Amino acid sequence: MKKLLFILFIASGSMVAQLNSDGFYTGKFSDGDYYENKWSGELHINSTVPVNSFSDKYKADNHNSIFSNFDVTGFSVAGRYMFNPYIGFRTTVHSENLKKSSATLPWHMQFYGAKFELVTNGSRLLNVDQYLGNFGFLLHTGLQFDYVKSKTPNTLTSFQNYNARERTIGLIYGITPQYKISKKLALQLDISGQFIFLQHFNWDGSYNTHSRLHGLSYTTSIGLSYSFGSYDSHGDWYR
Template sequence: MKKNLFSVFLLFISVTVNSQRYNYYSNLELNKLTIEISSANSIGINHYTPGYSKNSDFELNTVNVGARYMFNPIIGLRADVGYMNLKNKNKSYSKDYEVQLPTFGVQGVVNASRLFNINESIGRFGLLLHAGLQISQIYSKTPDEMDKVNPTLVSRSHNTGRKENNIGIIYGISPQFRLTDKLALISDISYLNSFKQHFTWDGALSPESNNLSGKLVSYSIGLTYSLGYEVMHGDWDY
């Protein structure tokens, strides 16, 4: 975790220094604000209770809505809200489970296309890097496991109806493709590492041997739209 934080810190120091060559941004006729909507396949990596496992089938189980503001063509800030519904579809390899997660995130954004001066050569394509914090609330809808001998007794609790608040580091990479001057197709791969997550992804309590953490990966695709009176957003060249 400390290595991840240090790497992110070094990246943004580098970006801040390099972005000084774009101090003329305020004089350019480019938009700075975009809104986006996307859908994703989110997969809890660990931890799970024995008998439960991640869903290996592709499923669009997440929706995100966000806004991004670029202070200059290289560096910006992004905020988003989302909703995840993680559950198993293939009952042959996992018992039934379901957890729901509303999320809120704030992240720094780097336009890697401009940072590395490849925006002219790749044309309509673009590449964004992002990292920051995400707050989530795990709500378990997984039924408790009942004792086989005495069905009135709970053999394993899955905290049905209970909630747990979490915060974690999220980072990822977002390739883009400009469809029109203001509309772009965007995809994303993000990795979330939660701090002190007591719930497993099936809703039970995680043992201390698992370090009380949770890891999740998300693959998304969506659209971004540039707001403003100018022809094009600062992500792109004319």
């Protein structure tokens, strides 16, 4: 994770330093002919796997692998703006409904919120975009703000904070491979990790009694990206 964040921020700092007054990248695209759409909208379905933390007798059914089961747990809608062909910013709203009723005591957690991320076109950053053709990938990192709400019922022997909620903040990092279907439409697969700070609830709803109040989860999502604008295609595919 630290290496990914280092690459993202060093790369973005280097590219921002090379922007001219018109906002064009002055490196590879020295002529400033960045005549492609900069805005895009993204719609994904998500499969989120919580890793920690859980109280005793609770766990995620598929906590051992990100890809063990693709259970649809929610959706996300995002808008992305690319300042130049290398770097941009993305805002996402999302809703998740996590619950397990087999292979463990039943638990249920809901959360929704927003993400604010720096996005780097990784295929351009590594200068391999000309070899990948209709394939490419993005790197992203940023912050996630959520309302977390326990829907695990309280029992005579356990208190799961049923219907109680809290606000959390988390660090996101991930990679988004994508495939260009047409000039404006692309298929995306995203793999992200979320390191959540000050999460007082375990995923089963009980209070987190560990000295470090944090949660960890992974999300695999699949969806579409569509570019908006008067030009033929998005800047992701600019040649």
